[in-house]
Amino acid sequence: MASPDGEFSIIDRFFSQGSANGPWFCKGVGDDCAIIDLGTSRIAVTMDMLAVGTHFLPDADPRDIGYKTLAVNLSDLAAAGAVPRAFFLSIGLPDKDEKWLEAFSSGLRELSEASGCALLGGDTVRTPLQNPSATAHSPAVFSVTALGELPPGMGLTRGGARPGDDIWVSGTLGDAYAALKYRWGHWAAAPAAFKLMRRRMERPEPRNALGRLLLPIATAAIDVSDGFEQDLSHILERSHVKAEIEWDSLPRSEALQSLPLEQQQEAALSGGDDYELVFTAPADRRREIFEAGIRSDTLVTRVGKILAESQQNDGALTVYDGHRRAVVLKSAGFDHFA
Ligand SMILES: Nc1ncnc2c1ncn2[C@@H]1O[C@H](COP(=O)(O)OP(=O)(O)OP(=O)(O)O)[C@@H](O)[C@H]1O
Numbered sequence: 001m002a003s004p005d006g007e008f009s010i011i012d013r014f015f016s017q018g019s020a021n022g023p024w025f026c027k028g029v030g031d032d033c034a035i036i037d038l039g040t041s042r043i044a045v046t047m048d049m050l051a052v053g054t055h056f057l058p059d060a061d062p063r064d065i066g067y068k069t070l071a072v073n074l075s076d077l078a079a080a081g082a083v084p085r086a087f088f089l090s091i092g093l094p095d096k097d098e099k100w101l102e103a104f105s106s107g108l109r110e111l112s113e114a115s116g117c118a119l120l121g122g123d124t125v126r127t128p129l130q131n132p133s134a135t136a137h138s139p140a141v142f143s144v145t146a147l148g149e150l151p152p153g154m155g156l157t158r159g160g161a162r163p164g165d166d167i168w169v170s171g172t173l174g175d176a177y178a179a180l181k182y183r184w185g186h187w188a189a190a191p192a193a194f195k196l197m198r199r200r201m202e203r204p205e206p207r208n209a210l211g212r213l214l215l216p217i218a219t220a221a222i223d224v225s226d227g228f229e230q231d232l233s234h235i236l237e238r239s240h241v242k243a244e245i246e247w248d249s250l251p252r253s254e255a256l257q258s259l260p261l262e263q264q265q266e267a268a269l270s271g272g273d274d275y276e277l278v279f280t281a282p283a284d285r286r287r288e289i290f291e292a293g294i295r296s297d298t299l300v301t302r303v304g305k306i307l308a309e310s311q312q313n314d315g316a317l318t319v320y321d322g323h324r325r326a327v328v329l330k331s332a333g334f335d336h337f338a
């Protein structure tokens with residue numbers, strides 16, 4: 001459920017009314033991508049802005065910052081099932097730090113080449129430091145707009161889940177958040193486990209190959225940026241359904257499983273920064289989904305079921321442990337303003 005003081009209430013109140021004003025048929029604000037229908041084809045468009053301090057630790061490697069800035073946008077295209085084709089980059093620089101720019105642009109280029117998504121334009125401005133005595137002088141904000149291609153009439157959204165559908169997750173959940181908690185000094189982990197989890201935080205793998213294969217199979221999809229529970233709830237709201245999840249079936253890495261259960265639950269259910277896909281599909285498509293997982297070399301795990309809105313359970317989403325007791329969540333997930 002969105003907080004009345006949070007990020008989503010700002011979007012709802014001030015920025016959700018515009019989609020009827022233009023001539024392009026497009027699904028309205030509220031999905032991972034705007035899907036623009038040009039008749040003979042469709043284009044999925046997404047924009048994600050990132051800031052040092054909010055999305056990256058102040059000492060993050062600028063190569064990883066470049067890589068992740070594009071990766072999180074490709075992840076939104078994956079959630080629509082779109083093939084990444086092009087992106088635009090805006091960047092604010094306090095000064096001309098060539099070493100930083102070299103590293104940032106090489107990380108960006110690495111994923112651009114690997115994904116076939118080309119940098120076609122952007123904007124570069126000076127963003128003076130507000131506090132001249134600040135020691136940090138590396139660029140602070142970057143924004144990418146990414147465009148992906150969809151076949152005519154197609155495109156996954158958050159809105160198509162139906163009662164009886166299975167709920168699936170790609171990859172594993174919780175590693176990036178656990179790495180962040182370790183870096184903040186809040187949690188402990190063995191060095192080898194931290195190394196694996198840190199990689200997941202620094203270099204998320206957008207699931208575009210899987211997303212593309214799910215296009216004719218899945219009924220709804222979203223990528224997990226703000227936390228599994230919160231992001232699945234967006235599917236539930238927009239599809240007007242409820243859901244139940246089996247905690248024991250949620251995919252977790254061995255590294256995460258080395259942490260105490262409470263920490264695993266906080267990280268996997270509400271941590272965020274995973275950039276995995278959560279998607280729904282009818283139960284008779286299971287074999288095709290496993291095949292899509294194999295073809296895209298991506299782990300796919302069935303974690304729960306979509307219920308009708310009228311079906312009895314306490315909230316829209318209940319996560320059950322192995323004894324059929326509801327798992328109580330410590331946090332509602334990431335929100336910039338809540
Ligand atoms: N300032 C804004 N103006 C118009 N629409 C907005 C604005 N901010 C967000 N949105 C829209 O609100 C919806 C939810 O945004 P949100 O950023 O949560 O989605 P997301 O990009 O999938 O998530 P994340 O940013 O965590 O990757 C999206 O459809 C997005 O395009």
Ligand SMILES: Cc1ncc(C[n+]2csc(CCOP(=O)(O)O)c2C)c(N)n1
Pocket residue numbers: 048049053054055056057058180225226271272273334
């Ligand atoms: C320094 C630091 N602090 C916090 C986090 C975690 N984090 C930041 S933004 C976000 C959600 C997605 O963002 P958005 O909704 O803007 O796309 C998450 C889970 C991090 N990675 N680094």
Ligand SMILES: [Mg+2]
Pocket residue numbers: 032075076079222223224225
């Ligand atoms: Mg998204």
